[in-house]
Amino acid sequence: MGVPQIRTEEVSALIYCRVSTTKQKLTGSGLDSQEYRCRQYAESKGYNVEMVFPDDASGGGDFLKRPGMCGMLAYLDAQRGKDYVVIFDDLKRFARDVEFHIKLRREFANRGAKIECLNFAFEDTPEGKFIETIIAAQGELERDQNRRQVKQKMTARVEKGYWVFHAPTGYKFTTDRIHRKLLAPDEPIADYLREALTGYADGRFRSQAEVQRFLESKPDFPKDLPNGKIRAWKITKILKNPIYAGYVQAKKWNVSLRRGHHEPLISFATHEKIQKNLAEGARGPARADFSEDFPLRGFVTCSECGNHMTGAWSKGKYKYYAYYRCMTRGCSQKSKSIARAKLEGGFEDILKRLQPSKRLLDLAIAMFSDAWNSRLELAQAERDEWRRQAEAADKSLLELIDRLVETKNPTVVKAIETKIEKLEREKFALVEKAAEPLPNVGKFEECIELSLRFLSRPWDIYKNGSYAVRQTVLRLAFSDPLTFTPEGVYGTPKTTLPFKVLGHFDNQKCEMVL
Template sequence: MQDHSLRIQTAQQRAVIYARVSSIAQETEGHGLKSQETRCREYALSKGYDVAAVFPDTISGGGDFMKRPGMVALLSFLDAQPDTSFVVIFDDLKRFARDTRFHLDLREAFRTRGATIECLNFKFEDTPEGEFIETIMAAQGALERKQNGRQVAQKMKARMQNGYWIHNPPVGYRYQTVRGHGKLLIPNPPLDEIIMEAFEGFACGRFHSQADVARFLQSHPEFPRNKHGVVTQKRAVDVLTQPIYTGHICSERYGLHWLKGHHQPLISVDTFEKVQQRRAEATYAPKRKNIGEDFALRGFVCCDGCGAPLRSSWPKGKYKRYAYYLCQTKGCDSYGKSIPRDKLEGEVGDLIKTLEPTKPLLALVTKMFSDAWDARIAQAQDKIKAAKRQIADADKQIESLLDRIVGTTNARVISAYEKKISELERAKAGFAEIAANHRPNQGRFEELLELSLRFISSPWKLWETGDINLRRTVIKLTFSGRLNYCRIKGTRTPNLSLPFKALGVFSGIEMKDGAAGEN
């Protein structure tokens, strides 16, 4: 009796199940892999098959089946047991392959391994008529897949043309379902503020290089990092070159150039253009890990002897390392002679402290700001009218170029026209922003006046915080050029920025303690 049961078990047909869905969403929503496996197991039970393994795939049915991990594992399983004949069970013919060529190749791959295939919704027949019907069914699946792909692409392009982003949300945005819009990009705090500060900091010169921007992004734990936990300079460049942050849609794939989007912009077109201009002017500077956030005056202070910017270093002493600035110009009298960081930055701080004006002078500054603001308001309407004229002119040029494109078949000429249209669309975006936002309001004036007076009245307070980015901002706003420093005599007479230069006219009676650093 035992021998009889053993013979029945040995003779039982072995089977494997293959299940596939086209996306992870289908799997997680419960419509795919589990239901297919259940149906296939019921089929195997009704046939008396012994199911040895199940091989799932979460990947599109088009293309090479050898790119499907589950199918590769299934074929490897068959290769490992060449003396055993298996039946491969799957739910539907479309789960097998949705490409005619690869359908036939996969059939041959199973045939060479001695495996047969069975489908719950289709009966395979090894006859000329059966092969013909199978080929037609496979071709129909391929046609449906390509038609679906075309339909999806058309819908994606149409949505982009309507001003909606369709790809993964850029850093600083997230998707939210909004009535009347569907999925819409909205700002994603606190990343949106980080992105804004990165753009504005680079545009105004607070960040000297794209490497500085990368360091700034790295300083925020919330900002996404690569697998090594680092924000690379390339990632910073990718952020700084994304027009999406201006509220516009651009896509080379769909031929869209500076189309106004429905999402809220994080920066202005003007800020974006300033960033691109600074990127074009700056040379590539790799990130220096040995400098970090340690030397606020690196690149700002020059050797008084040779005019070269002072370098910085952390030489090792007997018990610890020490921070120094030094000149590394061979032939200079100060070559290789170190200046303690605290000494140099302390003297520059003392110089900044002398620029604090008195209350009567601040009242004069307030009057100057008010007059300048009134003049700006008077000019605003003229600039808005000029911007509207430029938009109309750009529209005429675009229309003319489109007519020329229709009338030519030369690919190079068409490409040149398309490039010009892209440039005009970009310019239109800038003009439209001027026309919409150029008129200043009184509330904005009061806000800017308060910030400006707070800085001018005491730039020393920002310097005293010790924050390297704030110190660099103070230097940029206070001085119009680099500072010269003599190792023996200290800071030399600086070139002040326009506000402090204007205040310097009254320095003999209004500036506290007068100017510092005389030659």
């Protein structure tokens, strides 16, 4: 009789691989090399590898936040009653935290899975558990030390004026010979942000909603919603971020606001004006349901109640008709329709009358030239005064810091810190103003050309412009909304200063002296 053969049951194995950084996942071969070594180990042991579960750097020490580890535990749950060996390349891939190491060991034990590591032999003895805990603690120590070192290096770099986090919208990281990794404007997105930030500061965009619609209208600007919209909180974040003014800070690391080395998109004075507008919140929000069909909606008011008129389409027997109406409850003109052609035609006449003659434009040029020369004479004196104020602010800062060091009262410390932060921002604005070069001779022609282009033909710009351009013309030409009366005529328009001055000269029949 022959000797009976003993049948050995095949052992099933699972492999877990993990890299420490996302860069290793994208550009390195960490996961592949780990899997290869683990498969070689399994083959030498005669194990049958059923699945491989990889993880990148996500989740940190908590294994429940790692997709690969969660997937492995779920796989074991689905195979209850079947014994598995889980293979790791290195004990540090298991858990670099003593607490989570013990918890993970328990999770595998509850599922009947055996753990094997290529460079460490697990032993169920007091001595083996002690050594295992020491190695896990060493891994936790190394991780905490690395985290501390990275934080210290990043903090030091922010203190030197460099941005170390993800590049904000409108910027990208470039390699500079002197500064190494440095932010640089990412065009054309940066150009859109310049216009949006400056527009909100000077009143072209009267609300964050208008800034949002402007940026959403730009096809190249990144959107974060499937419908092509941008979340409102992102607009607020952009408006509040001092990085666009060339400054960096890291409040969570106690790094105060300081001048950065990257190129700013706006001046610090413009940034401060934006913060003031955000804090005041006095400007009326733009309509969310704006329509290019009714450009005067929200600008023309009812003479009876003083409220803004609205516009809408009304369905007739055969077609739709466009009307403006006052919808104020209790107003005698409520719901009385005014044909769009009539209301907008009267506005057209008003805007056309604002276009001055060539004689008045020549006079305006001469006036602007005199004003420009007078302003230049004052510019140097103002710059000297800004320098003096900046030096005074610097001296006050030093005095406040001395007081802060001597003070122990928490309430007083908080008050002094708040005052220091405010004074620092004021100093930044003063230093920036004092450093601005005086305009050259050619700057006058450049500025006057843009101004005269608008003053000479406001109606043409309005007629041919987009909805946003038309709204800008309304704000630049009129200081107050226009009033429409029940008789179908406009009240006396209140124009802005340039048109008011030109209108005054026109009424006086002034002659320009050559």
